[in-house]
Amino acid sequence: MDIFIQIIIAVITVAFVILMFFLIQTIKALTSTLNEVRNTVGELRTDVSEISGDVKEMIHNTTEMTLDVRTKLRSLDVVFATVHDIGQTLHSFTGVMKETAAGLVATVKNKAQREVYDSGAPRSSNGRITGAITDGIISSLRIWRKLKQH
Known part of the structure; x- marks a missing residue:
């Protein structure tokens, strides 16, 4: 039985050594990974500092x-207020001119008709x-109205 216990202790020792070997390999891999992460974080801090300066x-x-x-x-x-005022002024001026022209046309037409009716004779030259x-004035006003509608 002593030999049996010694063999078991030897197997346990070998298993422990193998376990320790793989554990050391895993810790070495984790250490290198952590070093890469540390380097990456350091570079990111530098890049973020540069970018934040550019953003500011x-x-x-x-x-x-x-x-x-x-x-x-x-x-x-x-400038736009002035253009607006000029447009309003021109619009008012155009309206007054149309009313004046229409009144003038009506006056001239009425006068011409009275001359024809008063004389009882055909129109003179x-x-x-x-x-x-x-x-001509009436035609011009009609054309003006049509152009203004379009």
Whole structure:
């Protein structure tokens, strides 16, 4: 039995040595992996520091550009307000001119018709000219209205 116990102790010792060998190999692999992770984290810290500096500079530039664009847009507000005022003035002026022209045409037409009816005679050459002018103004107003509608 002594030999049997000695063989068992020898087998246990060999198994323990083999177990220790594989355990040491595993620990060496883990150590190299941890060293690579440590190096990678160090490089990432450096890269993040560089990127954060670039991002801060980019944000600063973007802020400056935004302020510049806002300033320029505010200066354009005056121009657009002026253009708006000019447009309103032209619109009012055009309306007054149309009303004046329509009133003039009506006056000239009424006067020409009165001359024809008052005289009882056919139109004179002066009446024909006035009628032609009246017809031209009326045609111009019709064309103006059609162009304005489109």
